[in-house]
Amino acid sequence: MGVDEQEFRDFFAGEYWRLRQVGFLLTGDWVEADELTQDAMARTYAAWARIRQRDRAPAYARRILVNRYRSLARRARVEARHRLATRPEDRYEPDLSGDSQLLWEALRQLPARQRSAVVLRFYLDLPEAEVARLLGASPGTVKSWTHRGLARLRVRLGSQYPDKPLQRRGEARP
């Protein structure tokens, strides 16, 4: 085993599970999360020799995963729903209750960009600038997506958060 491959193994061991969790939070499906994660890791492996700054490798893999997810989401919903990789026995719903269950259902209904922004900001705790780089948007746009995403999640929880009312025009306030 060469030095590069051992390095990649170390990187893989450190990043794979976290990346897979992000894949699940984006897609809501562990089978799709596995697909996205393996694809992102395989592409990172292919580019390993070119990634000179190893500390940028996690961001590289994350960017591939997010881009692949966005490609999936851009396709017609019908087509995206019915890929061969989805096996009935692998379907999974997280065991949530109360507000977390409501938030999870609301998260699944967010548009792909808002959902990506919310997951990257609040699960990976990435700064807005990094999320913007991953999503290929300006920090201001990411701020807007995050704000809108949170507003929709807040609405789902009813009137528990009256201090931050929904600002979007045309939508009913809780």
Next chain:
Amino acid sequence: MTIEEQVRRMLVEAVEAQPTPSSAPFEGTVRRHRRRRQRVAAAAVTALLLAAAIAVAGIGPRGTRPTLVPVAPAVPPVPPGWKTFQNRVYNLRFAYPPDWVVGRDGLVAVPRDLAGPGGSKPSTAGPFAVTLGLSNDHYRFVIQNGTQVTQGRLAGGRAFIRWSEVSSGVRSTTYNIDWGRYCIGRGSQYCGSHAIIAAIQAANPALLSRYGPAAERIIGTLAPIHPTQASTGDPSRPACRPDQWRPVLAAPTKFAFDRPRWVIGGDVEYLGGPACHLQVRLRLTVERADGTAVPVPGTPSELTLAADLPEDGGRSRQIMRTATMWFWGWDNWCKQPLSQARVRVTADGGASTTRPLPPRSAQDPHIPCRPDAPWAITPLR
């Protein structure tokens, strides 16, 4: 707790119990990397050979499209002059008019004049398309979304459910077609119920009016290449005993996306014993905490299931996307004035399961109850 903290907590909880991947992650990644490299190499070789063939024979690439396979007249009959396409992986064939083109291995069919220069780019992103996909779910699974569907059968006898929607300005009519039970790929990797998802997508009503009838006829010609088993199982098996299964309500509480409807969904949990065929009637009732009945319009409501165990049965309170799943819709449920009430689902043999009514706060405020709409429970089929 702020909404940000609440979201952080939910995200962590959602991935807390992640299931084991279906294959070893690192080895899978390396295999995938090698396959990608082989595919790139194969594509380069194919492109070179194709270019050489074109140069030698002087034929255009559209004349050599390898996926168009001439077949004998399909069932249902193909209109005269139509071309036929078949996809062996998806086990399907269909016919399309001569002035349409298909692309992406038959996953999209588009009128030639809307498919780019010379019909070279049929795309799902265009103003009009018929898209096709294969699902490993039973064709009725989409009902869990509370979608209002209509039922029907293709000319070849395949059952389908159909619904229409407008999303982001795109009008679509989708057919989920029962494609039966079979295995895809080597071994038994993708065995079970499958559905073909055929959707007609139009950017505006004029396109729908112009191309919609031909699109409907294309979908009407869909047929499997090889016969498949019924998705409702094998009735020649011994009947399942009552101790081999029980009805279970699904763990998550679901609501329709587009109407104030609580989707009461569940499945059949397989408890053990020899392979068998299940044919059962389920009955839904509403009751108070002391068990006295609440006369909700539409109740008691019944539906029947037919499926094989253990193949179709669930292992937990998850809906398994097979013929054992069942759904009722409670329209305008959030108007209900009851407290401490619950629904009960009872099987023929007496086994039952209950679920309290969700709190009214669970209703999405974007979809409020309709004051004048009826309050009723109906089976979703």
